[in-house]
Amino acid sequence: MSALLQFNAASAPQREPMTVADLDAVLGIENLVYEFPWTRGNFIDSLAAGYAAQVLRRADGELCAYCVTMTGVQEMHLLNLSVAPAWQHRGLGRGLLDALAADCRAADALWLWLEVRESNRRAREIYRQYGFEQVGWRRSYYPAAAGRREDACVLRLPTGGSRDALD
Numbered sequence: 001m002s003a004l005l006q007f008n009a010a011s012a013p014q015r016e017p018m019t020v021a022d023l024d025a026v027l028g029i030e031n032l033v034y035e036f037p038w039t040r041g042n043f044i045d046s047l048a049a050g051y052a053a054q055v056l057r058r059a060d061g062e063l064c065a066y067c068v069t070m071t072g073v074q075e076m077h078l079l080n081l082s083v084a085p086a087w088q089h090r091g092l093g094r095g096l097l098d099a100l101a102a103d104c105r106a107a108d109a110l111w112l113w114l115e116v117r118e119s120n121r122r123a124r125e126i127y128r129q130y131g132f133e134q135v136g137w138r139r140s141y142y143p144a145a146a147g148r149r150e151d152a153c154v155l156r157l158p159t160g161g162s163r164d165a166l167d
């Protein structure tokens, strides 16, 4: 069952494509939840590149969460998944993962991939509970404090695609 069903039908935030008009609100969240946030340019480049970027928006217009994904051959790469602090732990992150996994199944994708900071224990635990497995590391992938770098854990979720499509 989708965690979005924790909300009643009238109040459940709806999934919509992200547009440039959303970027002030997106950056407001981005700057709250990350020590090293994406810049406006990162989001504009992602939209210009045709990456799938989506927001969860309430009926009153408040933007609660967003994600950015890149689609490859029989796989999807989750580049950014963020929930506004006031809306965390209410099922929105899981709801977006449910929606992305459904998109993967509809596209016959084999895997949903993502990277997460080694120090982001909360997100790593959420992904582990969701069914992602760690398959590797990207060393010194992220910027860190005092000019240092931090490793990324490379995770993937099997999404049920058929390998026959690659033959």
Ligand SMILES: CC(C)(COP(=O)(O)OP(=O)(O)OC[C@H]1O[C@@H](n2cnc3c(N)ncnc32)[C@H](O)[C@@H]1OP(=O)(O)O)[C@@H](O)C(=O)NCCC(=O)NCCS
Residues within 6 Å of the ligand: 003, 033, 034, 081, 082, 083, 084, 087, 088, 089, 090, 091, 092, 093, 094, 095, 115, 116, 117, 120, 122, 123, 126, 129
């Ligand atoms: C990580 C993040 C996207 C998760 O979204 P969320 O909406 O807060 O998570 P959910 O409410 O959907 O919770 C998902 C699961 O984790 C559990 N969980 C959520 N917050 C938790 C917490 N503080 N402690 C323990 N478990 C927690 C929930 O119980 C849920 O499990 P369940 O469905 O089995 O009950 C969100 O917290 C976030 O934006 N964090 C900051 C940015 C970030 O780190 N993004 C990920 C980068 S890779």
